[in-house]
Amino acid sequence: MRWRHKDLLDLDNLSAQEIELVLQSALSMKEVLFRPIKKLPTLRGKSIALMFYENSTRTRTSFETAGKILGADVTNFSVAQSSVNKGESLLDTAKTLQAMNIDLVIIRHACSGASEFLAKQLKAGVINGGDGQHAHPTQALLDFFTMKDRWGEFKGKKVLIVGDILHSRVARSNALGLKKLGAEVVLIGPPTLLPPEMGYLGVRTSFDLDSELPGADAVMALRLQMERQQSGLFPSLREYNRLYGLTRERIARTGKDTIVLHPGPLNRGVEISSDLADSVQSVIEEQVTNGVAVRMALIYLLIGGTSNVMA
Numbered sequence: 681m682r683w684r685h686k687d688l689l690d691l692d693n694l695s696a697q698e699i700e701l702v703l704q705s706a707l708s709m710k711e712v713l714f715r716p717i718k719k720l721p722t723l724r725g726k727s728i729a730l731m732f733y734e735n736s737t738r739t740r741t742s743f744e745t746a747g748k749i750l751g752a753d754v755t756n757f758s759v760a761q762s763s764v765n766k767g768e769s770l771l772d773t774a775k776t777l778q779a780m781n782i783d784l785v786i787i788r789h790a791c792s793g794a795s796e797f798l799a800k801q802l803k804a805g806v807i808n809g810g811d812g813q814h815a816h817p818t819q820a821l822l823d824f825f826t827m828k829d830r831w832g833e834f835k836g837k838k839v840l841i842v843g844d845i846l847h848s849r850v851a852r853s854n855a856l857g858l859k860k861l862g863a864e865v866v867l868i869g870p871p872t873l874l875p876p877e878m879g880y881l882g883v884r885t886s887f888d889l890d891s892e893l894p895g896a897d898a899v900m901a902l903r904l905q906m907e908r909q910q911s912g913l914f915p916s917l918r919e920y921n922r923l924y925g926l927t928r929e930r931i932a933r934t935g936k937d938t939i940v941l942h943p944g945p946l947n948r949g950v951e952i953s954s955d956l957a958d959s960v961q962s963v964i965e966e967q968v969t970n971g972v973a974v975r976m977a978l979i980y981l982l983i984g985g986t987s988n989v990m991a
């Protein structure tokens with residue numbers, strides 16, 4: 681199968697076969713990460729711009745690492761020191777970078793739809809590194825890679841996604857993709873953070889974590905966005921932790937060798953206990969490593985053309 685997309689904005693327009701292509705390509709890329717010399721000439725002469733209008737540790741660093749391993753030139757566009765502070769628009773900024781012959785733009789922005797807006801305007805490819813509450817497709821793909829690495833396939837697997845579903849781009853992209861891959865997905869959270877309209881994702885929802893735990897193959901905790909407490913969306917961190925916090929005791933109730941995921945950054949002691957986050961069931965560090973491999977695969981698929989990846 682050949683890759684046919686200029687951009688990666690969300691998972692809704694990828695087929696299950698295309699998602700599998702990304703995961704398969706990432707498997708070859710991961711092997712490169714463990715070589716003594718982690719450098720390929722594959723994308724020599726290609727250039728990538730990272731435009732991060734929101735904070736990021738994992739996504740920004742792993743894209744930068746991925747691009748450099750593949751031999752591309754990576755420009756880290758710093759919003760704080762740019763002409764954005766003089767009022768330059770998102771589009772003018774991106775067009776300025778494109779005029780420097782950039783091949784690929786990776787953008788994170790607080791506004792849902794920012795990456796789609798750029799993709800429509802630019803000849804360069806665009807990857808969504810997280811836009812508002814809408815989508816975080818590369819996070820979901822690295823989550824799938826991590827699950828597939830453990831399971832081999834998705835059919836018959838039960839995945840719980842727990843927490844602030846309403847505001848989570850990670851939950852949306854994961855639900856969309858996992859459904860296509862054939863997994864059973866349950867979105868779980870308090871009613872204020874899991875309104876009925878989330879049903880549009882076509883997966884089951886529940887307010888009761890404990891009743892969903894038996895049989896779960898993976899449980900993903902989402903970061904509780906602390907600013908939500910001020911909006912009165914849950915009574916207290918203690919109450920939230922009592923009902924939805926992941927602990928070793930809770931995970932033992934699955935009755936399975938369940939894996940525990942978290943996209944990061946973690947609020948230890950709130951959505952996940954420290955001892956569970958650091959336990960053998962936690963794949964949080966694997967997710968970070970796999971994030972580099974998956975982003976290498978995506979960069980290669982979008983701008984690698986016909987070059988031989990391992991050359």
Ligand code: CP
Binds near residue numbers: 737740
């Ligand atoms: N998971 C994730 O997007 O992390 P960062 O905000 O650190 O990029």
